[in-house]
Amino acid sequence: MSEQRRVDIRIPVLARVEGEGALDMSISASGIDRLRLEIYEPPRLFEQFLVGRNAQDVLDMTARICGICPVAYQMSAVQALESIYRVEPEPWALAMRRVFYCGEWLQSHALHIHLLAAPDFFGCSNAVELAQKAPEEVRRGLRLQALGNDLIALFGARSVHPVGVQVGGFFHAPQPVLVAAMHERLEAARADAAALLRWTATLPLPDDDQDFVSVAMRDAVEYPLTRGRLVSSAGHDLGIDEFERHFEELQAPYSTALHARLDGQPYLVGPLARMNLNMDRLPPPLLALLDDAGVRFPSRNMFHSIIARAAEIWFAIDEAARLLRDYERPDSPAVPATPRAGIGYGCSEAPRGILWHRYATDTNGNVTEARIVPPTSQNQARIEEDLRTSLTRFGLDRPDAELRLHGETVIRNYDPCISCATHFLRLKVDRVVEEVKTKYKGEL
Amino acid sequence: MSVDKPKVSVHKFSSCDGCQLAFLNLGEDLLALTGLVDIRHFAEAGILGEEEPVDVAFIEGSISTPEDLERIKGIRERSRFLITIGACATAGGVQALRNLADAKAWTAAVYASPEYISSLDKVMPIREAVPVDFELWGCPVNSRQVLAALRDLLFGVAPIDERDKVCMECKRQLAVCVLVTEGRPCMGPVTRTGCGALCPRFGRACYACYGPAENLNTEALGQRLQGLGLVGHEIAQHYQTMNNHTPQFRAAAQRWDKPS
Numbered sequence: 244m245s246e247q248r249r250v251d252i253r254i255p256v257l258a259r260v261e262g263e264g265a266l267d268m269s270i271s272a273s274g275i276d277r278l279r280l281e282i283y284e285p286p287r288l289f290e291q292f293l294v295g296r297n298a299q300d301v302l303d304m305t306a307r308i309c310g311i312c313p314v315a316y317q318m319s320a321v322q323a324l325e326s327i328y329r330v331e332p333e334p335w336a337l338a339m340r341r342v343f344y345c346g347e348w349l350q351s352h353a354l355h356i357h358l359l360a361a362p363d364f365f366g367c368s369n370a371v372e373l374a375q376k377a378p379e380e381v382r383r384g385l386r387l388q389a390l391g392n393d394l395i396a397l398f399g400a401r402s403v404h405p406v407g408v409q410v411g412g413f414f415h416a417p418q419p420v421l422v423a424a425m426h427e428r429l430e431a432a433r434a435d436a437a438a439l440l441r442w443t444a445t446l447p448l449p450d451d452d453q454d455f456v457s458v459a460m461r462d463a464v465e466y467p468l469t470r471g472r473l474v475s476s477a478g479h480d481l482g483i484d485e486f487e488r489h490f491e492e493l494q495a496p497y498s499t500a501l502h503a504r505l506d507g508q509p510y511l512v513g514p515l516a517r518m519n520l521n522m523d524r525l526p527p528p529l530l531a532l533l534d535d536a537g538v539r540f541p542s543r544n545m546f547h548s549i550i551a552r553a554a555e556i557w558f559a560i561d562e563a564a565r566l567l568r569d570y571e572r573p574d575s576p577a578v579p580a581t582p583r584a585g586i587g588y589g590c591s592e593a594p595r596g597i598l599w600h601r602y603a604t605d606t607n608g609n610v611t612e613a614r615i616v617p618p619t620s621q622n623q624a625r626i627e628e629d630l631r632t633s634l635t636r637f638g639l640d641r642p643d644a645e646l647r648l649h650g651e652t653v654i655r656n657y658d659p660c661i662s663c664a665t666h667f668l669r670l671k672v673d674r675v676v677e678e679v680k681t682k683y684k685g686e687l
Numbered sequence: 688m689s690v691d692k693p694k695v696s697v698h699k700f701s702s703c704d705g706c707q708l709a710f711l712n713l714g715e716d717l718l719a720l721t722g723l724v725d726i727r728h729f730a731e732a733g734i735l736g737e738e739e740p741v742d743v744a745f746i747e748g749s750i751s752t753p754e755d756l757e758r759i760k761g762i763r764e765r766s767r768f769l770i771t772i773g774a775c776a777t778a779g780g781v782q783a784l785r786n787l788a789d790a791k792a793w794t795a796a797v798y799a800s801p802e803y804i805s806s807l808d809k810v811m812p813i814r815e816a817v818p819v820d821f822e823l824w825g826c827p828v829n830s831r832q833v834l835a836a837l838r839d840l841l842f843g844v845a846p847i848d849e850r851d852k853v854c855m856e857c858k859r860q861l862a863v864c865v866l867v868t869e870g871r872p873c874m875g876p877v878t879r880t881g882c883g884a885l886c887p888r889f890g891r892a893c894y895a896c897y898g899p900a901e902n903l904n905t906e907a908l909g910q911r912l913q914g915l916g917l918v919g920h921e922i923a924q925h926y927q928t929m930n931n932h933t934p935q936f937r938a939a940a941q942r943w944d945k946p947s
Contacts, residue, residue, distance in 0.1 A: 256730055256735060256737075257730075258730050258731075258733045258734075258735050259730075259731065259732070259733040263699065288782065288785055289781075291784075291785070292781065292782075292784045292785075296924065297924075300924065300928070303894055303896075303928070304781060304928070307703050307705075307780075307781045307826065307929065308703060309703050309704065309705075310702075310703040310704045310705020310706065310708055311704055311708065313703075313705070350712075354711060358711060358732060358733075359731075359733070362733060368733050368734070369733030369734050370733065371718070371721050371726070371734075374718055381718070382715055382718075385714045385715050385717065385718075386714065386715070388712070388714065389712070389714040392712055400885035400886070400888070401827075401829065401882075401885055402708075402712065403705040403708050403709075403712070403827040403829075404826060404827055404896070406886050406889060406891065406894075407889055409891070414886075414889045414890050414891040415889040415890050415891075660704075
């Protein structure tokens with residue numbers, strides 16, 4: 244790189260991510276001087292709205308934080324509320340919640356792989372273009388996405404902001420005839436899922452090993468979904484009520500989302516982190532498929548996230564099929580619950596990583612305080628760290644357009660959900676948001 | 688792409704992204720749709736062309752910053768038809784609850800320069816910012832609603848505004864009334880149809896995510912809810928959800944949110 248070269252790269256609107264964000268980067272002879280993943284989507288202050296609300300309102304309102312992972316919000320919230328109300332749902336409801344959650348992984352991962360991430364690896368700017376080059380693959384992806392949506396709707400009546408969950412279980416147990424039809428579709432989708440996994444393993448993914456700490460949930464027996472302990476590749480093994488002792492959220496002046504740190508360090512959540520920490524919880528046929536495809540986990544290549552997503556699609560289909568195989572309709576879809584005062588924690592594995600909730604309630608069971616930590620704000624510091632490393636390795640003297648595309652590819656690889664990340668800020672950070680927005684005025 | 692195809696755009700403001708999924712969840716129909724229309728802007732789908740003039744612009748999300756306001760004005764100028772999709776764009780969304788808070792107290796407690804923040808303090812539906820040609824209600828809207836509106840426009844006719852009550856849909860679906868038979872605090876009698884009466888069919892009370900219906904009687908429903916044992920502020924909270932900023936629901940919440 245010449246001594247004079249100084250490049251400012253700005254991507255004012257990140258395409259193919261959920262929500263509104265930008266990348267701002269300044270490069271000089273000494274390397275990357277400034278790099279900011281800027282999240283400017285205005286906060287919606289959910290934690291304030293929840294105060295004074297009853298349990299059902301919490302489930303219905305937190306879903307509105309994210310149209311792509313509403314099930315995750317409902318699952319973390321219901322877990323916290325049930326722990327406060329000291330309610331244990333029946334095994335039927337716990338199993339069906341797992342199925343419900345599999346639907347969300349399936350649709351969210353399929354959407355991300357095909358509509359958001361894959362176009363990057365084919366020189367396409369969107370999935371419509373990709374559908375010209377790889378029509379069968381895109382159609383297969385859309386089929387899997389639709390299957391996930393239908394699985395959510397089986398228990399939630401619709402896939403976006405489903406209405407089926409209540410404290411104690413569900414409102415409705417689907418009819419066996421509908422479950423049998425779904426089971427048949429899941430069995431038939433195994434072939435699509437296996438083909439998808441093999442396909443993602445052949446994508447021209449950059450080889451880019453990095454050091455990072457993975458954080459995921461872990462269950463005694465199952466691959467983590469609706470519950471578990473929090474573990475990390477740095478040796479953490481925590482109850483979800485210990486989260487706040489080790490994880491802190493810091494504010495960056497240019498972002499409406501907080502940056503999370505684990506004992507002061509950036510960390511990774513999401514499919515790659517889950518795979519890295521839970522390989523021994525995957526079904527043997529999936530391990531064999533991965534082996535055949537020549538992919539090894541644990542992996543330190545962040546770009547293996549797309550393969551991890553495909554593997555989790557296979558897992559979600561297998562798991563839902565297993566749990567629905569001998570379906571019987573229960574006498575009642577829920578056990579009764581009595582609202583009460585207390586503090587409760589909920590944590591589950593959203594498609595993008597751990598989603599942690601804490602609620603305090605009054606004697607009527609209504610919320611007095613809420614705190615929600617979504618996956619994308621946890622990954623934000625890791626994304627910036629990754630961008631610095633991978634762009635430097637990629638070659639800072641490359642043309643701007645290539646740097647820009649590579650930067651976007653790195654960001655999209657995390658499947659950031661910016662709508663989620665910005666909805667939890669305390670009011671005090673708004674002032675900083677406004678400064679950033681004022682600064683942008685001329686640029687956007 | 689053919690130059691004859693109508694140009695369509697999808698824009699996002701403050702929202703959860705869920706209404707855009709009415710397009711992205713279409714499955715293979717999404718590919719069919721791109722054969723009928725030329726999508727010029729849809730950031731989440733990777734198509735960036737916000738400055739381009741279009742025949743139909745779909746708007747998701749509510750307005751909550753001065754920049755949003757400028758952006759929507761520009762989109763309005765460049766769009767022949769502007770259609771809002773979902774509760775945020777049509778009614779302000781759940782985030783409009785901040786309009787109900789004591790804005791002054793919040794702001795003074797928090798900001799060094801409260802006067803600077805006042806413009807951010809109100810969340811608006813699109814109709815308060817620019818003229819809107821058609822509004823699709825629902826939190827979220829579904830693919831059926833979006834495709835029906837677009838199909839009607841492509842045929843050159845005005846889309847049909849579904850304004851009748853969820854109760855009507857329950858009758859059409861042969862769903863048993865959860866208010867009458869189970870005493871559940873159902874909002875169906877005041878809520879617009881379009882969802883397919885999902886909640887009553889799942890044995891739960893409607894929670895008004897599709898917003899106010901035509902000719903609604905919030906007074907009679909409030910009395911009925913009172914009869915079920917709900918107190919004033921609980922009745923008010925039933926109106927303070929995703930469509931809290933609509934004049935009808937705001938008035939109903941105000942009426943009931945007092946010590947009885």
